[in-house]
Amino acid sequence: MHDIKSIRDNPQAFDAALVRRGLQPLSASLLAIDEKRRAAILASEQAQARRNAASKEIGDAKKAKDEARAAKLMAEVAELKTSMPELEAAAKAADEELAKELSAIPNLPLAEVPDGRDEHGNVQRHVFGNRRNYAFTPRPHDDLGGALGYMDFEAAAKLSGARFVVLKKGLARLERAIGQFMLDLHTTEHGYTEVNPPLLVRNEVMFGTGQLPKFEDDQFWALKGELLLTPDERLRTERLGLIPTAEVALTNLVRESILDEKQLPMRLTALTPCFRAEAGAAGRDTRGMIRQHQFTKVELVSIATPETSKDELERMLACAEEVLRRLGLHYRVMTLCTGDMGFSSQKTYDIEVWMPGQGEGGAFREISSCSVCGDFQARRMDARSRGPDGKPRFVHTLNGSGTAVGRALIAVMETYQQEDGSIAVPDVLQPYMGGLKAITRE
Known part of the structure; x- marks a missing residue:
């Protein structure tokens, strides 16, 4: 606001x-x-x-x-x-x-954000690692998962329709392992406090982080009454929204409050399912697990002072990057241009991981976005802290994926695939897999 x-x-x-x-x-x-x-x-x-x-x-x-x-x-x-x-x-x-x-007006970009109309105006910040060389043609994750018998889109479609997946056996455990690894890293080494928030939230909570009113159709809603309502009536009726990201619940933990600045920066993390109707992404990434209605993500949220929020963004980016470094994944960091930033963002870094099975020669795909929002969300939530002069002032909020678990699973599958279709388990994940070194068809 x-x-x-x-x-x-x-x-x-x-x-x-x-x-x-x-x-x-x-x-x-x-x-x-x-x-x-x-x-x-x-x-x-x-x-x-x-x-x-x-x-x-x-x-x-x-x-x-x-x-x-x-x-x-x-x-x-x-x-x-x-x-x-x-x-x-x-x-x-x-x-x-x-x-x-x-x-309905988006946040304003910081001066250092590059100008541009869309993703083509984004600027590469740095790259980590190199593309792997394979003695065979790398396969996409859905082919790999289907051949193993552990990734089933048809069964999910019978249950829920398109853009859902059923994971089984080794892949189900691998996804769980990736999430646990990320959460452990952020809580034990990066200083984030683990939170287990509600997955259903009120209208005002969605409004606080910017999902309402503009992106109402991109959310899933649990209505407690008449379904045939006008848009204005839907905004007023008693309903709960399924969180599209844990950012919504975590950031709103400080709504309508005045914090002691000795508590800041407040760093929170959560591993949750996320739900997105993806109304604005119809027809995009329809194959495989790239764009799902339900997915798992580790979210990072920081509540900071105006003086420290820019430095906190750099720190958050480094925390998200460390996940991919330890998984041994090749990635690049992009500074998003003014035309590609999210609604609530002042500045955003996207981390794009290399997926060798995505088309001929592979492709970079987004796995994390880290954003500083200034006081934009804080004004919508009335979240303040008591500043150096003793007067209340709006806090600054930040959020980032630390990272998207489903896309990390895809990246690990495609990066660590073997010629026989098995998936080697990265060293850092083996303790979470009971020492298993490879996922093979039973």
């Missing part, structure tokens, strides 16, 4: 940042609504003040036995009493109109 006072103070900078995002300038329309809102609030406050003053004057007039003046003042108070609800309603409506407009 944006601060209207900041827009009022520097509309040109706000519009310039929106243009970098590929949007039209909005300050003029926002300030017009703000002016209407301020005028409505002033009229309501003035009416209330005049009513209070007139009520006092009635008492004074009666003490002075000036019945004519008292009668005139009582008539004025009665008129104000009649008109005030309308004035208050106008002020509330204008306030809600401004809030609605502001809530």
Whole structure:
């Protein structure tokens, strides 16, 4: 959420940042609504003040036995009493109109974020490792999993439809091992606190991290009532949303609170299922496990001060990278351009892991995004800390995948595949696999 006072103070900078995002300038329309809102609030406050003053004057007039003046003042108070609800309603409506407009505007990019319209404008930051050479043509993960008999998309389709998978035996255990390894690394070496959050959350929680109102159709919802509702009614009805990422639950743990800055940075992590309707990604990555409606992910969230949030982003990126380094996976880090960043982000790094079975010659695929959001989410959640001067101020929030477990499974399968179709288990995962060194068909 944006601060209207900041827009009022520097509309040109706000519009310039929106243009970098590929949007039209909005300050003029926002300030017009703000002016209407301020005028409505002033009229309501003035009416209330005049009513209070007139009520006092009635008492004074009666003490002075000036019945004519008292009668005139009582008539004025009665008129104000009649008109005030309308004035208050106008002020509330204008306030809600401004809030609605502001809530649909994405965060503004930091100055160092490269300009660009889409993923083609992203800038490579660095690369780790090298592509492996194979004496055979590497196969995609779904071919490997199907040949092993441990990855079943047809069975999942019977249960739930497209974009679901059933993992069995060695692959089910390997996915569990990868998640446990990531969680152990972040909690024992990286200083994150493990949390097991709810998977179903309220509307205001989805709003706090930016899923609502713009991305409502990308979420799965559990409605507690009539299904045939208008969009506005759906936003108000009693329902719970399945989390698209643990970021939603973890970040909102500090909503509507004032933290002691001695608690910051607060670093949280969770290993959870995630659910995405993927309405905005229809037709993309339909093969295999690349883009699923349900997947497992280890999430990293930091609550930081404004002075430390940029450094915290670099630290979070390093934590996510360490996962892939220990798994021995080849990857690159990309700085996303202004046109490819997420709604709530000020700056984002994507980690893209090399998957040798993705088409001829393989391909890099995203496995983690690490973002700093500034106070954008904190304003939506009313999450603050008490600063050096003792006054409350909005915290800065960060989130990152540490990493996506399903995509890590794919990367391990394709990277560690053997010519006979078996999957070698990376050394770091073998303790989680009971010492198993390879997954083979039984």
